[in-house]
Amino acid sequence: MEPQPLPLTLLLHLLLLLLLSATALSAKAPLPPTPSPTSSPTRPNSTTTPKSPTLPSSPSAKAPLPPTPSPTSSPTPPNSTTTPRSPTLPSSPSSSTLDPKQLRALQSLNIPTSKDPCRNPSILPPNTTICDSSKPFRHLLSLRLANCSDDVALSFTALKSLSTLQSLQFLNCPVAPIRFPADLVASLHSFTCINSLRRLTGVWLARLQNLTDLTVSNVQVNASGPFVILGSLKKLRSVTISHANLTGSIPKHMNLNLTHIDFSGNKLQGKIPSGLTLLENLETLNLSSNSINGSIPTSFGDLISLKNVSLSSNSLSGAIPESISAIPGLVHLDLSSNQLNGTIPKFLSDMKSLKHLNLANNKFHGVVPFNVSFISRLQVFKISRNSDLCYNHSVLSSKLKLGISPCDKHGLPMSPPPAKADSSADNSSDSDYDDTDEDDEKQDRHHGPNKVVLGVAIGLSSIVFLIIFLVLLSKCCR
Known part of the structure; x- marks a missing residue:
């Protein structure tokens, strides 16, 4: 029964080789680049998709138009209840909440008006608009015209329609x-x-x-x-x-x-x-x-x-x-x-x-x-x-x-x-x-991790050698 300690010794030697290999690999592994203070952190494998401006949702925009009753259609039973539906605003200049005269003035300045410039001012970049809350039609308070094309011309009539502008x-x-x-x-x-x-x-x-x-x-x-x-x-x-x-x-x-x-x-x-x-x-x-x-x-x-x-x-x-x-x-x-x-x-x-x-x-x-x-x-x-x-x-x-x-x-x-x-x-x-x-501080930060890895490797190696020494010592004392 004397040869039994031999497999234990081989096992300990194998464990030593594995630990030394692991520490060597960790010491050779490249350090991740240190991000500069001005660079913003980016998630790996992430792609940023530009988001289109979200139009504000309103019940009137989502509800369908009620069917137009024909002369032959039967009347609604008296006991039935119907929920009134607001008509849908069509996506045309006539559906804008902006004053029609000012809408035509914007069109003369080649500003797109397919969307309501008062409800969705951000859809007109780089041109922007700000409107008041008057009824039944709103009026422009602020207008910015940027990067105009060559065919844009200011007209006295258009500017007269924009007389509510403050900016x-x-x-x-x-x-x-x-x-x-x-x-x-x-x-x-x-x-x-x-x-x-x-x-x-x-x-x-x-x-x-x-x-x-x-x-x-x-x-x-x-x-x-x-x-x-x-x-x-x-x-x-x-x-x-x-x-x-x-x-x-x-x-x-x-x-x-x-x-x-x-x-x-x-x-x-x-x-x-x-x-x-x-x-x-x-x-x-x-x-x-x-x-x-x-x-x-x-x-x-x-x-x-x-x-x-x-x-x-x-x-x-x-x-x-x-x-x-x-x-x-x-x-x-x-x-x-x-x-x-x-x-x-x-x-x-x-x-x-x-x-x-x-x-x-x-x-x-x-x-x-x-x-x-x-x-x-x-x-x-x-x-x-x-x-x-x-x-x-x-x-x-x-x-x-x-x-x-x-x-x-x-x-x-x-x-x-x-x-x-x-x-x-x-x-x-x-x-x-x-x-x-x-x-100097940046250089210290760059070289610091290498010293830590070296210290861990030396510590692990010392522990392994101590274990081997104790096993051999116990074997000799039997």
Whole structure:
């Protein structure tokens, strides 16, 4: 009976080989790719099928029409009950709940009306409509015309039928402009024209006197200045006239209730008027890419509601006024590509809401007054292309890609900034600083699973060898 332990030994050896094979396979198995933060998770073997817009179901649309009684048909027995059925609306323009005159106006603009534009506004992309709830026919309150075909033409008759519109938008509709009927002019509260209507005049826009929101972009506007337009629009709250070849200067007096001003990408000249700082409700000011000169008004801090300011790509000179520090909610400040000079004020680092600071391509000199904690708190920080500006290398690390040189003991730039650092600062995402800890962390995450697999394999092998050792030890002790 001595040879019985032999099969047990073979079994243990076989178990050892299987475990070693399993651990080897697990160690060689490729790791699944780590999804990037910007990629959305996708289920394997799943296909996304675009869904067609679902039409709202109504009892009147589903119920069939009752049979028309013929003269010879027998009357309904008195004791029988019949459920009244609402007639089915046929899918034709005559069945629309929209006013027939406005329906014909939409047809003249080549907008499909086979479906009711009031009940199913989403079936008309990219054109959209919003209707009121009046009876027996509803009326349009909002209309957007987008990507118009060449054969679309505005007619005075069609626009007169649309006099209930409060919002009218033209997006990529290069049709010839036409004078709006008086009823439509009085009804409009919002007008948007982007890359449309070929060319506009200031007098034409000034007729829309009840507007609260005006947006004109990538359309040539013939006017001697913004005041020709804004002088008549007393109810205006938001105005955008950008990339419109607009000449003249910034109006000295504007509606005090304005919350949004965007005159970017024009040919405006002159100084920023001090009267602009009276707009206490102003939240956004964009005067970038013009020919504005002079200095920033010292009373600029009176714009206490400002959140976003862009004065970039002008010819502004002088220093940054200290009053800007009094704007509590300022988030975005872009003063780049001007001729601003002096030292960069330290009070900017005390502005708690600031997230975007661009002072690049100016004539600032001296030492950058910011520390690492302030710079790391910003989402965008750019100060490159200020040749007389430098940073204290004992305060700021050279790893920060600022695009400027470190200072010498006299507070002057030691040498021109390296071209590589400057180009990387300009071509980086929205930031001029870099943190390498994130890359190291990614590498650690990539190599981490291999170490875990190796540790598991060593542990399993140790357990197997321990079992074999104990079995052989017990066999020898018998």
